[in-house]
Amino acid sequence: MIGAAHPVARAAQKILLVVGAGVLSAAVCSTGVRVSGVGEDDDAIRAAQVSNTPSMSPRTLPAEETEALRSLRRAAEAESSTSYSGTKFFSSWSATGGESALAKIRHVPGRGTYLELLSPSASESGDSSHGDPIVDIGVDLTEKALSILANHYRLKLAEFELCLGRPVSVVEATKLDGVHPSGRFWIDDETGLVLRRELYDNTGKPIGASAFLDITVSDPASGAMESPSTDGTIPGALDQDEVSDLREDGWRLPNGLPGGFALYSARAVKSDASGDPSVVQLAYTDGLFAVSLFAQRGRLDAAAMGDFSKTLVGKNTAYSKPGLYRHVIVDAGDMVYTLVSDAPDTKVDEIISSLPHHSADPGLLSRVARGIDRVATWINPFD
Amino acid sequence: MTASRRDPHLGALVAAVADGALDHAARDRALAHLARCEQCRGEVDEQRRIKALMAGMSKPAPPPPGLAERLAAIPETTAKGANTNEILPADPCQARFRTVGRPAADKKERAAAVGPRRSDSERPLDGRPGHRTGPAGPGRGRRRRIAATAASGIAVFALTLATVAFVGGGEDPVPVTPQVGTFTVEHARVTGGLPGTEVDVGAVDVENSRR
Numbered sequence: 001m002i003g004a005a006h007p008v009a010r011a012a013q014k015i016l017l018v019v020g021a022g023v024l025s026a027a028v029c030s031t032g033v034r035v036s037g038v039g040e041d042d043d044a045i046r047a048a049q050v051s052n053t054p055s056m057s058p059r060t061l062p063a064e065e066t067e068a069l070r071s072l073r074r075a076a077e078a079e080s081s082t083s084y085s086g087t088k089f090f091s092s093w094s095a096t097g098g099e100s101a102l103a104k105i106r107h108v109p110g111r112g113t114y115l116e117l118l119s120p121s122a123s124e125s126g127d128s129s130h131g132d133p134i135v136d137i138g139v140d141l142t143e144k145a146l147s148i149l150a151n152h153y154r155l156k157l158a159e160f161e162l163c164l165g166r167p168v169s170v171v172e173a174t175k176l177d178g179v180h181p182s183g184r185f186w187i188d189d190e191t192g193l194v195l196r197r198e199l200y201d202n203t204g205k206p207i208g209a210s211a212f213l214d215i216t217v218s219d220p221a222s223g224a225m226e227s228p229s230t231d232g233t234i235p236g237a238l239d240q241d242e243v244s245d246l247r248e249d250g251w252r253l254p255n256g257l258p259g260g261f262a263l264y265s266a267r268a269v270k271s272d273a274s275g276d277p278s279v280v281q282l283a284y285t286d287g288l289f290a291v292s293l294f295a296q297r298g299r300l301d302a303a304a305m306g307d308f309s310k311t312l313v314g315k316n317t318a319y320s321k322p323g324l325y326r327h328v329i330v331d332a333g334d335m336v337y338t339l340v341s342d343a344p345d346t347k348v349d350e351i352i353s354s355l356p357h358h359s360a361d362p363g364l365l366s367r368v369a370r371g372i373d374r375v376a377t378w379i380n381p382f383d
Numbered sequence: 384m385t386a387s388r389r390d391p392h393l394g395a396l397v398a399a400v401a402d403g404a405l406d407h408a409a410r411d412r413a414l415a416h417l418a419r420c421e422q423c424r425g426e427v428d429e430q431r432r433i434k435a436l437m438a439g440m441s442k443p444a445p446p447p448p449g450l451a452e453r454l455a456a457i458p459e460t461t462a463k464g465a466n467t468n469e470i471l472p473a474d475p476c477q478a479r480f481r482t483v484g485r486p487a488a489d490k491k492e493r494a495a496a497v498g499p500r501r502s503d504s505e506r507p508l509d510g511r512p513g514h515r516t517g518p519a520g521p522g523r524g525r526r527r528r529i530a531a532t533a534a535s536g537i538a539v540f541a542l543t544l545a546t547v548a549f550v551g552g553g554e555d556p557v558p559v560t561p562q563v564g565t566f567t568v569e570h571a572r573v574t575g576g577l578p579g580t581e582v583d584v585g586a587v588d589v590e591n592s593r594r
Contacts, residue, residue, distance in 0.1 A: 265573055269565075269566075269569055281566075281569055281573065283570070283573045283574055285574070290570070290574035292566065292569065292570035292573065292574065294561065294566045294569075297557075297559075298556045298557040298558060298559035299556040299557070299558055299559065300559055300560075300561075301558040301559060304560040321563075325567055325570065327563055327566075327567070329561050333556075334556045336559045336561060338561040338566050340563075340566055340567055340570040341570075364548055367548040367551040368544060368547050368548045368551055369551065370550075370551035371546075371547035371548055371549070371550035371551025372547055372551070373551070374551060375547065375550060
């Protein structure tokens with residue numbers, strides 16, 4: 001009968017309409033949440049990108065800077081082709097204290113750097129610690145790093161002097177808008193090796209130094225022959241598409257960091273049983289200083305922080321420990337970042353403040369948004 | 384006494400006999416047979432009992448007392464022009480509501496019982512309609528249905544929201560303990576080629592942390 005639907009059918013129609021309206025409203029709400037919630041992080045990351053992306057058009061270098069850059073390039077090449085051994089000291093200074101170490105170093109290109117840490121008591125007792133060889137896998141990054149350096153720093157071939165009785169060239173790197181040098185390198189004229197290196201903060205105060213107390217250089221040719229293991233590729237390297245996929249899966253991986261730090265390397269340090277990354281390393285540099293950000297999904301087990309000191313930086317809780325490298329672990333809600341860097345304290349603090357924070361408890365609307373996404377994936381046969 | 388071969392049993396005619404569906408002649412012959420045949424008599428009696436039982440099942444139960452009055456008290460909204468009886472409620476305000484089940488009142492009598500219509504001067508000063516009392520009319524019923532629909536809508540919306548939120552929840556972040564020593568080495572490995580960093584520093588840092 002036309003116009004006289006069954007009461008049950010009418011009720012069903014009403015319920016269907018109401019459910020539809022409810023789902024539609026929830027979808028609208030959730031869309032709003034996503035825009036205002038994740039959007040904040042996106043804005044932060046985008047802002048970082050804008051401020052950090054190195055100028056795509058390379059700076060035209062005057063002749064003096066070109067000569068200084070050539071010296072640095074030679075130093076990078078020497079590290080990957082020259083065998084040497086010697087005694088070296090390392091020092092680092094920060095607001096929380098200083099750290100120094102003395103070690104015997106043996107470097108074989110492609111095989112790694114062997115280190116024997118020395119201390120007064122160890123020297124007296126003959127005891128020493130033998131670490132595993134550490135293989136430098138960043139050899140293919142030199143050119144990229146040097147181009148970033150040249151775009152962010154003014155280079156100067158300062159003077160010629162002697163270091164360990166050997167003639168060296170001293171290269172200074174000063175921020176384009178800076179007054180004091182941020183780094184000085186003493187480069188052996190004969191081998192191209194860096195015999196001494198000093199880093200400074202923006203006031204000119206030293207924050208790190210390393211220098212050989214004695215050095216023995218082996219035949220570069222023999223060193224090259226002992227280089228079978230490194231092919232210049234980075235294990236676990238992630239390309240841009242893979243990083244984008246991780247971001248879509250909820251990983252918050254900044255494309256850049258404040259202070260002119262650009263992302264130049266991303267890799268999966270560890271993977272789970274299914275092959276998905278469980279630890280992602282993002283390496284940033286402004287050409288001189290380097291920052292590694294190790295990202296892990298989950299919440300920080302604060303009970304395991306031991307000798308780290310706890311501070312609150314912005315919305316993030318940070319645990320830091322001084323050392324030759326500064327280590328800062330950031331609890332960003334549902335992500336844990338571990339920052340390892342030799343950058344000055346002010347730069348590190350600025351970076352920590354910029355890291356995106358998401359509450360581990362997403363709240364009702366975010367859960368609704370995620371629920372709609374999940375239901376959509378169940379319904380969508382092409383997903 | 385039993386039927387002879389010349390006087391066979393009723394057989395299929397038993398039901399017709401019980402129903403009274405035979406014509407006169409056939410009925411007479413059947414009744415004559417029944418007088419002599421105990422078996423057929425029993426079958427016809429059985430057939431009649433079944434029929435009575437079936438008839439009793441199909442008979443509707445008598446309505447409970449007072450049902451008609453209660454039904455009459457239920458307000459109804461009817462289409463314009465429907466043949467519906469009206470009664471005069473006790474409250475004059477209900478005069479415009481129609482009720483089913485009571486005899487129709489003469490329009491003049493009704494008008495007399497209701498009295499004059501409320502004039503504008505008698506309405507509340509704030510312009511709101513006067514407060515209604517007494518049995519519910521069709522307007523109130525409609526509002527109740529609207530309210531009920533809205534309430535059920537809100538309930539369904541809340542239920543949908545809760546379901547979707549439940550589906551979207553349930554992922555507690557796993558506890559993470561960063562392996563700082565490993566990360567230091569990895570940092571040194573990746574950044575060792577940079578001018579400001581060197582792989583050795585990472586090695587020293589790790590050795591220091593081991594001590």
